[in-house]
Amino acid sequence: MPAARAGSRTPGSRWLQTEAGKGWVTISPPLIYALLLLIGPIIVIVANSFWSQDYLTIDRSFTLENYKAALTEPIYRDLLFRSLFVSVTVAFVTVILAYPVAWFVSFRGGRYKGLWLFIITVPFWSGYLLRILSWKVILGYKGVLNETLLYLGVIAEPLSSLIYNVNAAIITLAHSWAAFAILPLFVSLEKLDRSLLEAAADLGDGPVRRFLRITLPLTAPGIIAALMIVMIPTVGDYVTPKLVGGKDGVMIANAIQVQFGKASNWPLGAALAVSTMVIVTMVAGAIVLLIAGLKRLVK
Missing domain, CATH: 1.10.3720.10 (MetI-like)
Incomplete structure (x- = not known):
């Protein structure tokens, strides 16, 4: 039974047991947090740059x-x-x-x-x-x-x-x-x-x-x-x-x-x-x- 359970592991679960997988698991929470704080605002700014605004009204059509x-x-x-x-x-x-x-x-x-x-x-x-x-x-x-x-x-x-x-x-x-x-x-x-x-x-x-x-x-x-x-x-x-x-x-x-x-x-x-x-x-x-x-x- 233990051998069967070990053999039924997916490639992803086996990869998580490797040194590289453990490393990625360790850094993934701060990495995701950093991406949300860095890339998220940049995406918002880039999206806004292609819109137009008339006073308080924003036109989201590409320009x-x-x-x-x-x-x-x-x-x-x-x-x-x-x-x-x-x-x-x-x-x-x-x-x-x-x-x-x-x-x-x-x-x-x-x-x-x-x-x-x-x-x-x-x-x-x-x-x-x-x-x-x-x-x-x-x-x-x-x-x-x-x-x-x-x-x-x-x-x-x-x-x-x-x-x-x-x-x-x-x-x-x-x-x-x-x-x-x-x-x-x-x-x-x-x-x-x-x-x-x-x-x-x-x-x-x-x-x-x-x-x-x-x-x-x-x-x-x-x-x-x-x-x-x-x-x-x-x-x-x-x-x-x-x-x-x-x-x-x-x-x-x-x-x-x-x-x-x-x-x-x-x-x-x-x-x-x-x-x-x-x-x-x-x-x-x-x-x-x-x-x-x-x-x-x-x-």
Whole structure:
């Protein structure tokens, strides 16, 4: 009887007893939950982007007018280009500034690496909005920076160009996402085989050559991860441009927020969101391919 029952098992039940089957059973609840939370809203947004709306009435007939407006109207096109410029600039500036910090913690941190990481992440325990408002105080017309420059005699009157522009948004965003760039870079540097650097030194390579030929190429995955972690969310940030960017620092996310909010035009807002998502994905892919090409070139 036991043999008969064992033989009557279906292929599916036998598969569930394997290591792969047990693994899928273990991760399936959180996987389903994540799919519902991630893919579900995306499906709703994509569906809305092909509809039209007249005040509070939604017409669910298929149309491409929203995408036509999102991609051809000058105001949305300019906002999208500005958003891409800001996000790419913030990503590269953040990674360039974060890399030396991650390198120092990894190579010079010694037994205090955990303490250094703790010190780096402590400022980011405060709220995101609080950090933005702090930069507003620093860059304001009567802020810390202007008062310091006045005290030192560098300027005769406060500078009004420090805030409410694209530069202020870039500075604030770069600081806000610094820790998110440092951590993947640190992990990538920690995985670097130090014996390769020692061998290169024995063969006569100097510090710069060792960095360019070994450290930089082997930590390229961490650089790519840091760039993506910073760049992709930055495009969708609308709080920072609103608080420190002013009219010259408005980004596409602000236009999307207006369409979903005050304008109550969900289809157009959805089309703007989907268009931005697709274009950002293409730009991110191009950056990944570019870094991969540079890595091969260095080798």
